[in-house]
Amino acid sequence: MAKVRARPETNKLFLDFRYKGQRYREQTLLDDIPRNRKQLETLMQRIEAKIILGEFNYREFFPNSPNVAKAEALEERYQQAPAVGIKKGPAIPTFAEFCQQWFTEKSIEWRASHLRNVRSLLDSALLPAFGDQPLNQITKEDLLNFRLQQAAIPGRCGNATLSAKTLNNRMGVLRMIMDEACDRYGFENPYRNIRPLKMKKIHIEPFSLVEVNKILENVRADYRNYYTVRFFTGMRTGEIDGLKWQYIDFERRQILVRETLIAGQTEYTKNNGSQREIPMLGPVYDALMAQRASTGRISPYVFCNSAGEPLDQNNVTKRVWYPLLRYLGLATRRPYQTRHTAATLFLASGENPEWVARVLGHSSTEMLFKVYSRYIPNLTRMDGSAFENLVGNR
Numbered sequence: 145m146a147k148v149r150a151r152p153e154t155n156k157l158f159l160d161f162r163y164k165g166q167r168y169r170e171q172t173l174l175d176d177i178p179r180n181r182k183q184l185e186t187l188m189q190r191i192e193a194k195i196i197l198g199e200f201n202y203r204e205f206f207p208n209s210p211n212v213a214k215a216e217a218l219e220e221r222y223q224q225a226p227a228v229g230i231k232k233g234p235a236i237p238t239f240a241e242f243c244q245q246w247f248t249e250k251s252i253e254w255r256a257s258h259l260r261n262v263r264s265l266l267d268s269a270l271l272p273a274f275g276d277q278p279l280n281q282i283t284k285e286d287l288l289n290f291r292l293q294q295a296a297i298p299g300r301c302g303n304a305t306l307s308a309k310t311l312n313n314r315m316g317v318l319r320m321i322m323d324e325a326c327d328r329y330g331f332e333n334p335y336r337n338i339r340p341l342k343m344k345k346i347h348i349e350p351f352s353l354v355e356v357n358k359i360l361e362n363v364r365a366d367y368r369n370y371y372t373v374r375f376f377t378g379m380r381t382g383e384i385d386g387l388k389w390q391y392i393d394f395e396r397r398q399i400l401v402r403e404t405l406i407a408g409q410t411e412y413t414k415n416n417g418s419q420r421e422i423p424m425l426g427p428v429y430d431a432l433m434a435q436r437a438s439t440g441r442i443s444p445y446v447f448c449n450s451a452g453e454p455l456d457q458n459n460v461t462k463r464v465w466y467p468l469l470r471y472l473g474l475a476t477r478r479p480y481q482t483r484h485t486a487a488t489l490f491l492a493s494g495e496n497p498e499w500v501a502r503v504l505g506h507s508s509t510e511m512l513f514k515v516y517s518r519y520i521p522n523l524t525r526m527d528g529s530a531f532e533n534l535v536g537n538r
Contacts (some may be wrong), residue, residue, distance in 0.1 A: 150176035249515035263334040308341040372431040378486030417507035426535030
């Protein structure tokens with residue numbers, strides 16, 4: 145995506161954009177002030193429109209730029225490229241040109257966090273790999289080689305490579321682009337018959353009720369309510385970190401999940417199924433009442449820092465969660481295991497899987513049987529009473 149940026153050493157603005165799969169930067173003598181930024185953003189919009197329409201002439205916009213020769217040579221090479229498999233119709237754009245248009249069109253459909261993820265993938269991997277190639281010249285071999293290159297990238301948390309799930313997600317974006325391009329320009333899709341990688345079965349490490357009690361008894365007092373709610377509701381990290389007082393119904397004893405916090409920004413929940421009401425079971429009601437006395441007047445967020453801002457999850461995990469597990473001699477586990485713990489406690493207490501799925505925000509019980517099958521002893525009630533009895537006797 146084209147942007148107007150400023151050089152930190154001079155505070156002068158410059159244009160940063162892609163054309164024919166290549167990145168160009170055009171410097172200006174304009175200072176970084178709102179008026180100048182607006183002027184250049186208007187110019188950038190004109191350039192992007194010309195590129196999309198195939199009418200962009202580099203010399204017309206930047207006649208004295210040293211990049212003119214490079215851009216014109218690239219344009220000449222592009223025009224001379226063999227048109228393999230092209231049917232009658234509009235000219236086939238490069239991958240980079242089409243991606244720019246495709247991303248703009250899709251942006252209205254996606255959440256801000258997904259937009260950031262796709263934009264990051266385009267800029268860091270897809271455009272460098274395919275940017276200057278005409279769409280109809282990308283082969284199945286090119287796509288498989290790209291997947292091999294991505295598979296060699298080190299993964300997170302000390303993993304030697306990226307997980308199969310991450311690779312499938314990255315390839316899924318590439319497939320969406322190629323499917324749309326083939327549909328519009330009428331050439332054979334090279335992605336045909338490329339199957340997703342098989343993913344390993346999800347491994348969960350829930351805490352036992354004894355371990356949960358041990359954690360809550362020893363955690364810092366200012367985080368006891370936070371982890372009580374996490375352990376006994378199964379809320380996702382973004383849901384509890386973004387939880388606001390306006391969505392706490394003490395009269396009906398319900399937590400209304402309506403938003404999630406991602407990268408410090410409040411957004412719509414993961415999907416429509418995640419919009420739900422969670423009953424305040426066991427110690428949850430008391431924990432939220434105590435939390436209201438602590439933060440109810442200083443922040444719209446239920447759980448916040450001293451400045452009234454939402455919690456920084458990375459900071460909490462490193463400074464509170466992991467040190468506590470080490471102190472108690474418990475195996476290191478990600479905070480997300482609190483959600484798995486709630487699910488297994490619900491199921492082990494005999495709650496109906498359909499009720500558990502609704503509380504967790506799953507659209508069906510499929511995930512429950514796939515991930516938690518060994519924790520489902522039978523099918524009984526579906527009102528939360530069994531879980532109340534289990535936690536009440538802890």
